[in-house]
Amino acid sequence: MIPELRKEFNERFTARKYELFKQRLTERCRAEIGFRISETPFFVPRHIQQACEQGAVELAMLAHDPEYLKLSDATLQPEYAVPNQTDRSMFLVVDFAMAEGENGEVVPRLIEMQGFPSLMGFQIAFAELTQEHWGLPDNLGYINGGHTRQEVLGLLHRAIVAQHDPENVVLLELDPWNQKTCCDFQIMRELLGLHVADIRFVKKVGGKLHYEKDGRLVPIHRIFNRAIVDEIQKKGVELPFGWGDEIDVEWAGHPNWYFRISKFTLPYLNHPLVPQAIFLDRMAELPQNLDAFVLKPLYSFAGAGVIVGPTEAEVNGVPAEQRDKYILQERITYAEAITTPEGGTKAEYRIMLVWMPGEERPRPIMGLVRMGRGKMMGVDFNRNMTWIGAGCNFYQG
Structure with a gap:
């Protein structure tokens, strides 16, 4: 998307150097990377960068x-509603398709948003190594929102660790070291000094949670939550505490926001970057051109259950009692925004936001890119392809 940078990168690329990069990235993370790393970063024009950052904040x-928050009460199932909800989601991610505009230009269009953190630590390490390994110009930036690296690290420390001893702050996840995203957990542990804990093995003593370390119980004062209820429920995992329990702990990213800001939010957003989205149970009749829509379940992760261009039979196959948990979203025509030796590649650009207590607006801090040529985006839907997968963003400062 920045032609001179794209041309130079493609001409200098070699498969051997790419394999070496992946090896170095794994060594840097000291953990396996459970998803495909694209051969290329995403060179994003400044006007697209700014449009996505501004759009994400808005x-x-x-x-x-x-008014929306009152409506979002419907997303909180009693068994998963956590007490003492914060007044805002501390972490948010906003995903934009790099779409084809009316005149063939590349324009951002919202795909999804979630009140949940993403790979903030990994993307820092990923971008730094990308810039060094591929010899990218020093004037290329990868930090969003006009921040410096030190400012972002300070912001993450204040958001996640706050005033606590890092030993009493845990990144909480289900089976963390076997997650595809464990590379991020390792980097966050390195950057912030926190402890990574398996949600199955924390211990509830009275009204407090603890984890075991060197034969002793360490009290947990603050939780950076990365555990997804969908996965816990799907795997039938029994937790040592209930989500609704009154527990003496602070949340860095309160779990309720995962539900409140989600696919459920999309039909309520009135914004130029947002395509039409309608709850399935509120449709008097189906559109004639179903191929121009995407059927999405509200509560799933990693693209599970999404049908691009569904048939009438597939839409009607959603049980009546489940139709309020599905949306039909206007299908977006992706631009082939990235020129590669394998042809044009599509991209989604994620803006990661942190919203600190007392601040009027959230701050964009990092970006993440997913590239693909399949019917759906995401590494799980573009297997056996090259020049696709996860990437980092660079823009001209």
Whole structure:
């Protein structure tokens, strides 16, 4: 998308250097990377960068509108509602398709947003190594929101560790070291000094949670939550505490926001970057051109259950009692935004936001890119292809 950078990168690329890069990235993370790393970064024009950052902030604020928040009460199932909810989602991610505009230009269009953190630590390490390994110009930036690296690290420390001893702060996940994202957990542990804990093995003593370390119980004062209820429920895991228990702990990213800001939010957003989305149970009749829509379940992860261009039979096959948990979203025509030796590649650009207590607006801090040529984006839907997968963003400063 920045032609001179794209041309130079493609001409200098070699498969051997790419294999060496992946090896170095694994060594840097000291953990396996459970998803495909693309051969290329994403060179994003400054106007696209700014449009996505501004759009992400505006959409995050719309998702905190008091009227919408009343409606989002419907997303909280009693068994998963956590007490003492914060007044805002500390972490948000906003995913934009690099779409084809009316005149063939590349324009951002919202795909999804979630009140949940993403790979903030990994993307820092990923971008730094990418710039060094491939010899990219020093004037290329990879930190979002006009921040420096030190400012982002300070922001993450204040958001996640706050005033606590890092020993009493845990990154909480289900079976963390076997997750595809464990590379991020390792980097976050390195950057912040926190402990990575398996949610199955924390111990509840009275009204407090603890983890075991060197034969002693360490009290947990603050939780950076990365555990996804969908996965816990799907795997039938029994937790040592209930989500609704009154527990003496602070949340760096309160779990309720995962539900409140989600696919459920999309039909309520009135913004130029947002395609039409309708709850399935509110449709008097189906559109004639179903091929121009995407059927999405509200509560799933990694693209599970999504049908691009569904048939009438597939839509009607959703049980009546489940139709309020599905949306039909206008299908977006992706631009072949990245020129590669394998042809044009499509991209989604994720903006990661942190919203600190007392601040009027969330801050964009990092970006993440997914590239693909399949019917759906995401590494699980583009297997056996090259020049696709996860990437980092660079823009001209």
